[in-house]
Each structure stands twice: as C-alpha cells, then as structure tokens.
Amino acid sequence: MPILNRFALGLAALLAFSTPAHAYWEYGHETVAxxxxxxxxxxTRAKVAALLRQSKLLETPECPARTLAEASVWADCVKPLDERFSYAYSWHYQNVNACKPFDLKEPCKDGHCVSAQIERNARLLANSKVPVREKVMALAFITHFVGDLHQPMHAGDHADLGGNKVAANYGYVAGRTNLHSIWDGYLAERAISTPPADAAGLLSQVPASDRMSIAQGTVEDWSREMWGKARDLAYKTLVGDPCGTEPVGRPTLSEAQVQALIPDLRKSVVDGGIRLARLLDDALGPDHKAPEAKR
Structure with missing residues (x-):
C-alpha cells in the first residue's frame, strides 16, 4: 500500500476513535436534560418551560438557561464568574472511596456533595414559598447535578480526584488525558453518538415498563449504583484491580474495551434523564414531593 494511503487510513482511524464532538460537560449533560x-x-414540561422563561433573573447573560439543555451546563458555565458561585464548587461530585464500603456520611458532610445538592434543589423546587429566581437556579443546579452523578467518576474515587490523577491513554490519544477525562469526554461522546444516537435514540431503546423501574429509588440508591460503576467499570477496565498498586506508566483504554463499555455508559446517561424527569415530576407536581432533609 502506498505510504500516502496508509497515512490517510491511519488518520481516519485516529479521528474516528479519539475526537470528541463535545465533552461530557456539554454533550452528556445536554443529553441527560x-x-x-x-x-x-x-x-411538568409546561412548568419547567415557564421557569426557564424567567432565566434572565439569574443575571448571568454569558451563561444562558433558556432551555433545559442550556440549563444543564449552566452550573459549569458560571464557575469562572469570580466569587459569585465559588460556594458551589464541591457540589459537582462526591469522593466516595471505591475501595471501602459505600458510605456518604463523610464525603457529604454539611451537604457539600452532589447527591445532597440534588436533594436540596429538589426541595427548593417543591417549596411554593421559594422566590422564582431561586427556583430557576434550583432547576439549573438539579439538572446539572443529576448529570454529574450519572458520570461514575463524579461518584467514586480512590484518593485521585475522581480519576483526574490517573494518567491514561485513550487509544491513539496518548500522553495528554486521564481516567476522568476519558469518561467525561471521549468515551461519553462515543457512547451517546452511537446509533441510535442522542436523547431520542437512547430513550427509544428503553421500554416504558423499564423506565418506571429505573425511576424508582432514592438519590442515595443512585449514588451507590454509580459508585459501583466507577469501581467495577471505570477503574477496573483501565487498571485491573482498582484497589491494588498504581499502574506503571500510562495504561491504555483500547478500542475493544471502549466497545464493551459503550452500553453501560449509554445506560447511565438515559437513566440519569429518566430519574431527573421523576424528580421534576415529583417536585413540580400537585403533591410537591421531594426528598426529606437529612437530620
């Protein structure tokens, strides 16, 4: 084969394997929403739309929230806005040790973790006395945080910032990524864009009876599930024993491993969307249901 043709084929394979159209903080969150x-x-859709029509009350023109998809990335967009939203930095994740029994008490101390903030913002949405501006913000926060929780590297940790300290290669993308980024971006984009793609495609593969089952449970139940995926899928696939010694060099997530992980990642995204819908149906419904505050 001529050298030029071999180069072209190699480049095509590289691009097909490694280039994300969007990272999870956009594509993943938007798809969950x-x-x-x-x-x-x-x-519920009508009430959500009415709240989003008031999104100018947030006074963040550089970070619009006119649609639920826009609202899903608002909590990340406002991070650079000086100190206005710095209090929310630790709300996007929970460092639950993947190598110890599941326990939210210490990682969620004083409510500073993603699951506690999902519950808090559900209560704000359900409370008829909360001002409209706070309800719009609660809607944006809960939409983003449910997406965060359903990205396993936001739910499980091994003293490595949710895999950010685990240097890794994603196929041909070598020497410049890590375990967290793989799940946030490269792998998420690959999974969500696999046909049938996007929200409608993912949802089309879930029967109505299964959707009812997926929507059940508590935020703590979902946290435990995603923590398990961090341990048994994300860490284990890349490094083998997630609780063993650190890998030497940069382990590589191969194409075969990516293919094996795609169904699980697609399920996490669609589960997140179904569960977000249930939380919003509960909070904005006639009974204004929401998780009780922890005592």
Missing part, C-alpha cells in the same frame, strides 16, 4: 424533557409529564 433532553432525555428528561422527553420523559417528564406534559404538565
């Missing part, structure tokens, strides 16, 4: 939009009750 769009699944929720399709799944929620029509009356």
């Amino acid at each position: 769009n699944v929720a939009w399709l799944q929620m009750k029509p009356e």
Whole structure:
C-alpha cells in the first residue's frame, strides 16, 4: 500500500476513535436534560418551560438557561464568574472511596456533595414559598447535578480526584488525558453518538415498563449504583484491580474495551434523564414531593 494511503487510513482511524464532538460537560449533560424533557409529564414540561422563561433573573447573560439543555451546563458555565458561585464548587461530585464500603456520611458532610445538592434543589423546587429566581437556579443546579452523578467518576474515587490523577491513554490519544477525562469526554461522546444516537435514540431503546423501574429509588440508591460503576467499570477496565498498586506508566483504554463499555455508559446517561424527569415530576407536581432533609 502506498505510504500516502496508509497515512490517510491511519488518520481516519485516529479521528474516528479519539475526537470528541463535545465533552461530557456539554454533550452528556445536554443529553441527560433532553432525555428528561422527553420523559417528564406534559404538565411538568409546561412548568419547567415557564421557569426557564424567567432565566434572565439569574443575571448571568454569558451563561444562558433558556432551555433545559442550556440549563444543564449552566452550573459549569458560571464557575469562572469570580466569587459569585465559588460556594458551589464541591457540589459537582462526591469522593466516595471505591475501595471501602459505600458510605456518604463523610464525603457529604454539611451537604457539600452532589447527591445532597440534588436533594436540596429538589426541595427548593417543591417549596411554593421559594422566590422564582431561586427556583430557576434550583432547576439549573438539579439538572446539572443529576448529570454529574450519572458520570461514575463524579461518584467514586480512590484518593485521585475522581480519576483526574490517573494518567491514561485513550487509544491513539496518548500522553495528554486521564481516567476522568476519558469518561467525561471521549468515551461519553462515543457512547451517546452511537446509533441510535442522542436523547431520542437512547430513550427509544428503553421500554416504558423499564423506565418506571429505573425511576424508582432514592438519590442515595443512585449514588451507590454509580459508585459501583466507577469501581467495577471505570477503574477496573483501565487498571485491573482498582484497589491494588498504581499502574506503571500510562495504561491504555483500547478500542475493544471502549466497545464493551459503550452500553453501560449509554445506560447511565438515559437513566440519569429518566430519574431527573421523576424528580421534576415529583417536585413540580400537585403533591410537591421531594426528598426529606437529612437530620
């Protein structure tokens, strides 16, 4: 084969394997939000739309929240806005040790973790006395945080910042990524864009009876599930024993491993959207249901 043809084929393979159209903080979050939009009750959709029409009250023109998809990335967008939202930095994750029994008490001390903030913002949405501006912010926060929780590297940790300290290669993308980034971006984009793609495609593969089952449980139940995926899928696939010695050099997530992980990652995204829809149906419904505050 001529050298030029071999180069062209190699470049095509590289691009097909490694280039994400969007990172999880966009594509993943937006897809979770769009699944929720399709799944929620029509009356909930109307109430969500009414709140989003008031999104200018947030006074963050550089970070719009006019649609649920825009609202899903608002909590990341506002991070650079000086100190206005610095208090929320630790709300995007929970460092639950993947090598110890599951326990949220210490990682969620004083409510500073993603699951506690999902519950808090659900209560704000359910409370009829909360001002509209705070409800809009609660809607943006909960939409983002449910997405965060369903990215396993935000739910499980091994004293490595959710895999940020685990240097890794994603196929041909060598020497410049890590375990967290793989799950946030490269792998998420690959999974969500695999046909049937995007929110409608993902949701089309889940029967109505399964959606009801997925929506059940508590935020703590979902946290335990995602923590398990961090341990048994994310860490184990890349480094073998997630609780053993650190790998030498940069382990590589191969194409075969990517293919094996795609169904699980697609499930996490669609589960997140279905569960977000349930939380919004509960909070904005006639009974204004929300998780009770921890005592």
